[in-house]
Amino acid sequence: MKKSELLLQSGIGLLLMTCTFPQSGVAQATYPELTNAVFQPAPSDRDQNELGEVIGIGAPGALDEIARRLAKRALNAQNINFAQIGESASQSIQNGASPTSAGATSLVSKAVTSVLGIAEEAGAINTSTSGSTTTLTANIPQLFNLMGMGKRCYLISDSCSFGGVLVRGASASVSLNSSSSTAPATSGLSSSALAALSGTANPVFSGFTLQESFHGRKNGNLTGTEFQGALDKMNAAPKTAYLAAFVAAGDAIHTQAAYPKALDDCVASLRNPDATGARLADLADHCIDSFADVAEAVPGITATLAKYISSEEVYDVARDAALSALFYRNNYSIEYDYSNVLNQPTQSTYKLIYGYQSKSGVFQATANGSATLYNSLEGSSVSRLRSAQGAAQLDFKPSLKTTLQYALSAGYYFQDMLADGLLTLPSTAFAPGTTVPLPGNASVLLNTTGPIQVGQAKITLSLKGTNVSIPIAFTGASRTDLITANTRFGGNFGISYDFSSLLSSK
Amino acid sequence: MACNLSKSPTLDADRQGIIGATFQITAVSPTSNAAISAASYGKTTLTASPYEFTIVEGITNLATIVEGDKLNALIQIQEVCTGGNQTLRQFEMADPDHTASSLWIKGIKAAGQ
Numbered sequence: 001m002k003k004s005e006l007l008l009q010s011g012i013g014l015l016l017m018t019c020t021f022p023q024s025g026v027a028q029a030t031y032p033e034l035t036n037a038v039f040q041p042a043p044s045d046r047d048q049n050e051l052g053e054v055i056g057i058g059a060p061g062a063l064d065e066i067a068r069r070l071a072k073r074a075l076n077a078q079n080i081n082f083a084q085i086g087e088s089a090s091q092s093i094q095n096g097a098s099p100t101s102a103g104a105t106s107l108v109s110k111a112v113t114s115v116l117g118i119a120e121e122a123g124a125i126n127t128s129t130s131g132s133t134t135t136l137t138a139n140i141p142q143l144f145n146l147m148g149m150g151k152r153c154y155l156i157s158d159s160c161s162f163g164g165v166l167v168r169g170a171s172a173s174v175s176l177n178s179s180s181s182t183a184p185a186t187s188g189l190s191s192s193a194l195a196a197l198s199g200t201a202n203p204v205f206s207g208f209t210l211q212e213s214f215h216g217r218k219n220g221n222l223t224g225t226e227f228q229g230a231l232d233k234m235n236a237a238p239k240t241a242y243l244a245a246f247v248a249a250g251d252a253i254h255t256q257a258a259y260p261k262a263l264d265d266c267v268a269s270l271r272n273p274d275a276t277g278a279r280l281a282d283l284a285d286h287c288i289d290s291f292a293d294v295a296e297a298v299p300g301i302t303a304t305l306a307k308y309i310s311s312e313e314v315y316d317v318a319r320d321a322a323l324s325a326l327f328y329r330n331n332y333s334i335e336y337d338y339s340n341v342l343n344q345p346t347q348s349t350y351k352l353i354y355g356y357q358s359k360s361g362v363f364q365a366t367a368n369g370s371a372t373l374y375n376s377l378e379g380s381s382v383s384r385l386r387s388a389q390g391a392a393q394l395d396f397k398p399s400l401k402t403t404l405q406y407a408l409s410a411g412y413y414f415q416d417m418l419a420d421g422l423l424t425l426p427s428t429a430f431a432p433g434t435t436v437p438l439p440g441n442a443s444v445l446l447n448t449t450g451p452i453q454v455g456q457a458k459i460t461l462s463l464k465g466t467n468v469s470i471p472i473a474f475t476g477a478s479r480t481d482l483i484t485a486n487t488r489f490g491g492n493f494g495i496s497y498d499f500s501s502l503l504s505s506k
Numbered sequence: 507m508a509c510n511l512s513k514s515p516t517l518d519a520d521r522q523g524i525i526g527a528t529f530q531i532t533a534v535s536p537t538s539n540a541a542i543s544a545a546s547y548g549k550t551t552l553t554a555s556p557y558e559f560t561i562v563e564g565i566t567n568l569a570t571i572v573e574g575d576k577l578n579a580l581i582q583i584q585e586v587c588t589g590g591n592q593t594l595r596q597f598e599m600a601d602p603d604h605t606a607s608s609l610w611i612k613g614i615k616a617a618g619q
Contacts, residue, residue: 049520
């Protein structure tokens with residue numbers, strides 16, 4: 001079994017990457033908090049219960065630290081150098097042969113898959129599939145966190161370095177198409193790299209997106225009620241999953257017969273006369289090691305801790321999403337999209353996005369503008385500026401005490417098609433609407449210029465205390481030839497049920 | 507209500523209380539907003555305030571997820587009591603990504619139970 005596979009199968013890689021390495025000794029760690037008032041009295045005067053609470057496995061971050069130590073022990077025991085695996089991964093993306101091609105060596109590209117798998121489990125990379133398109137989205141802040149690079153710029157941080165702000169707001173995604181019938185003909189990228197990324201044979205690159213988001217000024221006048229209210233309204237599922245995994249891991253160690261003795265010994269050592277200064281840090285470090293010894297003897301602890309770490313990551317992302325709107329009313333994003341569409345020249349889209357949310361969350365506004373350019377004109381005289389778009393949406397959801405609740409929404413979209421559609425038909429294709437094969441690559445202009453305007457008004461009705469909502473929408477469009485609607489004006493309604501509410505235990 | 511949790515005399519639990527008594531917890535901070543995001547005790551999991559539980563027999567994990575809105579703020583988890591809350595645990599919000607903590611509570615029988 002290869003080391004990278006072992007890492008994945010044991011879950012050790014996940015544990016290792018989700019915990020920050022210590023820089024020196026134990027003083028850098030947020031657990032245990034040696035500066036806590038518990039340690040300020042003379043050693044013999046320290047309260048043993050308080051010492052137990054601060055150093056024991058119930059303290060914030062304690063299980064994460066134990067997980068990190070277990071992972072490091074496992075890696076040391078197997079002489080695994082994680083940096084080497086990462087380097088192999090990088091080389092395989094640039095130079096490696098496709099694992100699906102004949103005679104290829106799959107060693108290094110499997111390392112790529114392993115590293116990506118670890119990152120994916122830790123929430124640093126998300127994969128979604130729609131039809132034959134697979135999209136990998138990188139959570140850049142989480143990736144930097146996994147690699148232990150730089151000082152974190154948390155959502156609640158009042159001041160961050162410029163680099164920290166850039167990392168916090170960055171995201172990137174790559175789309176790959178695994179269907180040769182609908183995929184663009186060429187991408188210019190290494191097929192081996194794409195295969196390693198997607199895990200499928202002969203995928204084709206269909207686009208990527210880079211986005212950088214910035215917050216406006218942090219709202220510094222929050223009340224406790226607003227803060228508690230935002231957390232109360234947060235989806236219950238990530239909370240319950242996080243708590244369940246945390247309790248499972250904590251109880252697994254706490255119920256071990258060896259744990260009370262380890263805690264007893266630890267507390268006694270921290271009340272010894274020499275438990276001050278650097279010696280105190282060493283003793284605390286030894287305490288944590290002794291707890292890790294206890295944890296190591298628990299059957300299946302690696303999987304239990306891996307589940308805890310994973311659910312913690314999911315919770316953190318959901319919490320930041322819930323609190324972001326509370327802290328920051330104004331949000332800005334810049335985005336670049338590169339699309340490699342079937343039978344069309346590649347296109348670049350530049351987009352600006354603005355979002356506003358009122359303090360109470362009752363009113364939201366979103367606006368964006370973008371421009372799409374052809375990256376190549378395929379020899380035609382068409383304008384390089386393909387189109388310009390603008391959109392705005394307003395949402396109003398009053399906080400009502402009545403049983404019948406409602407939310408209003410209005411949106412408007414404008415697109416000006418400045419250049420005709422440009423299709424590139426490959427030599428293997430037929431002329432449109434015929435069975436006449438084309439002799440070679442050909443460019444076709446479609447008469448698609450002109451403005452498109454689409455507007456929609458929507459009201460969503462719901463009954464307080466239920467998970468059923470009824471959206472009713474009216475839509476109008478200035479033309480229908482390039483949108484999916486059959487008529488210029490129409491209405492629709494539906495009934496939706498929030499099944500995620502079934503996961504809430506309350 | 508009066509405080510129903512007291513310090514455990516032994517290290518096998520952090521706090522103890524009479525079986526059947528209830529307790530309510532909250533989070534406070536002298537320098538920032540603080541709030542409980544979720545808490546569980548025994549078979550009860552709550553994801554919105556108020557966080558009130560009934561003490562059960564045995565040693566049971568009271569797990570809480572507590573959030574603050576300022577980095578490095580001192581956070582206290584308190585039992586809500588008439589005449590003044592008592593602090594069950596305090597810590598610095600040094601790493602907002604690790605905000606879960608446990609207190610093991612021992613349910614003991616009242617005299618005559």
